[in-house]
Amino acid sequence: MSSEDKGRLSGLGWNFDNSYARLPSMFYVRLSPIAVRAPRMAVLNRRLAESLGLNGEALEGEEGAAVLSGSRIPEGAEPLAQAYAGHQFGVFTMLGDGRAILLGEHITPRGERFDIQLKGSGQTPFSRMGDGRAALGPMLREYIISEAMHSLGIPTSRSLAVVTTGEPVLRETALPGAVLTRVAASHIRVGTFEYAARRGGGDGARTLADYTIGRHFHGLVGAENPYLSLLDAVMERQASLVAKWMSVGFIHGVMNSDNMALSGETIDYGPCAFMDAYDPATVFSSIDHQGRYSYNNQSLMAQWNLARFAETLLPLLDSDQEKAIRLAEASIRSFPEKFRRLWLSGIRGKLGLFTEEEEDISLAETLFTCMHRNGADFTSTFRDLASDSLPADAPVFRDGAFIEWHGRWRARLARQPQSMDACMELMRWRNPAVIPRNHRVEEALEAAVERGDFTVMDRLLRVLSKPYEESPDTLEYRMPPPPSDLPYKTFCGT
Ligand code: AMP
Ligand code: MG
Numbered sequence: 001m002s003s004e005d006k007g008r009l010s011g012l013g014w015n016f017d018n019s020y021a022r023l024p025s026m027f028y029v030r031l032s033p034i035a036v037r038a039p040r041m042a043v044l045n046r047r048l049a050e051s052l053g054l055n056g057e058a059l060e061g062e063e064g065a066a067v068l069s070g071s072r073i074p075e076g077a078e079p080l081a082q083a084y085a086g087h088q089f090g091v092f093t094m095l096g097d098g099r100a101i102l103l104g105e106h107i108t109p110r111g112e113r114f115d116i117q118l119k120g121s122g123q124t125p126f127s128r129m130g131d132g133r134a135a136l137g138p139m140l141r142e143y144i145i146s147e148a149m150h151s152l153g154i155p156t157s158r159s160l161a162v163v164t165t166g167e168p169v170l171r172e173t174a175l176p177g178a179v180l181t182r183v184a185a186s187h188i189r190v191g192t193f194e195y196a197a198r199r200g201g202g203d204g205a206r207t208l209a210d211y212t213i214g215r216h217f218h219g220l221v222g223a224e225n226p227y228l229s230l231l232d233a234v235m236e237r238q239a240s241l242v243a244k245w246m247s248v249g250f251i252h253g254v255m256n257s258d259n260m261a262l263s264g265e266t267i268d269y270g271p272c273a274f275m276d277a278y279d280p281a282t283v284f285s286s287i288d289h290q291g292r293y294s295y296n297n298q299s300l301m302a303q304w305n306l307a308r309f310a311e312t313l314l315p316l317l318d319s320d321q322e323k324a325i326r327l328a329e330a331s332i333r334s335f336p337e338k339f340r341r342l343w344l345s346g347i348r349g350k351l352g353l354f355t356e357e358e359e360d361i362s363l364a365e366t367l368f369t370c371m372h373r374n375g376a377d378f379t380s381t382f383r384d385l386a387s388d389s390l391p392a393d394a395p396v397f398r399d400g401a402f403i404e405w406h407g408r409w410r411a412r413l414a415r416q417p418q419s420m421d422a423c424m425e426l427m428r429w430r431n432p433a434v435i436p437r438n439h440r441v442e443e444a445l446e447a448a449v450e451r452g453d454f455t456v457m458d459r460l461l462r463v464l465s466k467p468y469e470e471s472p473d474t475l476e477y478r479m480p481p482p483p484s485d486l487p488y489k490t491f492c493g494t
Contacts, residue, residue: 012063013054016076016104017113020186023211026199027192028080033070033101033179034122034132038166041065042136042178043143043454045160052160052183053109059161068181069163070101070121077104077116081124085198086191086258087308089292094198095191095258096126099134102187113215115187116160120179135175136164137449140457141441142180142269148436148464149266154244155237156266157184176449185265188212190305191258193312202315209316216263227316231331234309237264238302239335243342245298247350248432249275249378253285253490255293257305271490274435276480278371278378286489299343303335349430350382351409352423355416363405363412370402377480379435383470385409386427432467434474436460438488439481 020028041064046056058064066072073079081097088095101121105113119142120134143159150156165177188208196204209227213220223229241264245252252259253271261267271285280296288294293301310328317324347364348356371381374396384390390397390406397403413423444457463477470478 011055011058012067012074013052013058014074014076015053015107016074016078016116017107018076018078018104019113019211019215020082020102020105020115021078021080024200024204024207026083026204027196027208028082028102029096029125030078030080031101031124032073032079033103033118035071036069036165036167036177036179038164039065039069039071039179040164040166041068042162042164042448043140043457045143045147045158048158048160048183051108052106052114054106064161065163068118068161069165069179070118074103079103081126082187082192083126083195083199084189084191084258085195086189086256087194087305088256088258089288092194094195096195097124098127098130099124099132100182106183113185115182115184117182117184117187118179119182120165120177131169133165133167133169133177134180135169135171136162136178137175137445138270139178139180140445140448142182144441144444144457144461144464145269145272145436146182146266147461148467149250151465152248152432152435152467154248154250154266155241155264157182157261159183184261184267185263186212186215186261187267188215188262189258189267190260190262190309191256192262193309194257197312205312206316209313212262225317225327227313228327228331231306231310231313231317231328232334234262234264235306235331235335236338238306239299239339240264240342241266242298242302243339243346246295246343247346247430248435249278249295251275251282251284251293251295252298253283253288253293255298255301255305257308260302260305273438273488273490275378276437276488277375278368278381279375280368280372284488284490299336299339302339303332306335307332346430349426352386352413352427353416354418354423354426357412357415360412363409366401366405367409370396370399370405374399374402379432380478380480382427382431383433383478386424386431428470429468433470434463434467434477436464437477437481440477 044060049056049059067074079101083096085094100117100119103116106116107113123132139162143162146156146159160181160183163179167177168174169177196208213230217233220226220229259268273284275282282295283291310332314324317327376396440460444460447453447456463474
């Protein structure tokens, strides 16, 4: 019997392969998640389970809760904690999975490979002072936001399940503990390269680079300078990812280099949030006092992380160090232009523009200036522009500068060969009606965590799964939060 057939015999449908565990041992520590007292399924993503070829019904049962809490190891899995490093708020640190275990890579019936990672699965050699555990609220929050991101069409890790552990975790108070099952193209981070280069020098980086190319950038095998091509390709994906974040008002919140995945997926949902009122300086993370990871800084920070990535590749780019540095610098310097092109293309879509004109940038900038001055809601403003008539109650639409802008924009639309209807249609596909607004997410978490009532979250998840649809029963989810003088904050101590 092949190992593939053996995996399939498990009633849950796992089909593990463990390519990461075949890397040199410096890249991980083999260990199992720590069993929990009373695993109970809190949410299961049946649609995701089934798209992965897993048995959704069986996962809902006792075996599913046992496996997805880390209390039972599924056949074929070779659990491990990944080693990595990273720059946290600019400072280099050795890290690693301190509260996560990679069960292995599940191969779907279509042959796709996904990391199956348990987050909150107990202490590991990388836990430092931490307890290795996670609280229910933050794990449900990651579930809601990552699934919303997926429905918005933004590359992201997915959430398969949240299982409560029956054990308290101690934060400021005792909170119910939980384990999140995260599904990702991989968990190779910029920080994994920083670790490889620090521990294994050029050979370490080369091993990891070859593995990464094999896993995510197949087209580069046999390229003239595969490592330079890898740098360019990773950069292109990050530029595209951050441009997509910007287009929906998403703020990652903690873009440390260990939280940036080479696959180009959004990972490590911590103090992230979607902005309501447009302000480019918005920061949600309670520990980000300098605004390092503010909305508008995200492309700069991505470039900064990519420079750290490039440094790890230097010995591979050229045997002549000066030349390697020149190649890396030229590559990194091309990031702002790459990003700008992708960002502008995103904004054009949001404004219903099929064609390109020189003045499109200034058209976008004028609108953003008006929005900022009037504290306009980011999501609603764009969505309203795609509707037949602008709501009279939004101050931004009464601003003289906006009224002038509106005329300019309509004239710009009229210069396109496409009909006005086609422009509005494009806008409705590029401007979500519903995003996971903070007050709605908080309300769902409160009901689930404080009262054990998951119906609020279920309803929210259902609406978020079709973010571009606008129906009367989603109205309450489209509304901005009631005005409040307390800015929304999220906390890293997740
Ligand atoms: P994060 O801020 O979630 O990206 O995590 C940064 C580092 O802290 C990673 O190495 C995590 O594994 C580790 N970490 C975060 N929370 C805990 C915890 N409760 N116990 C152990 N390690 C943790
Ligand atoms: Mg992290």
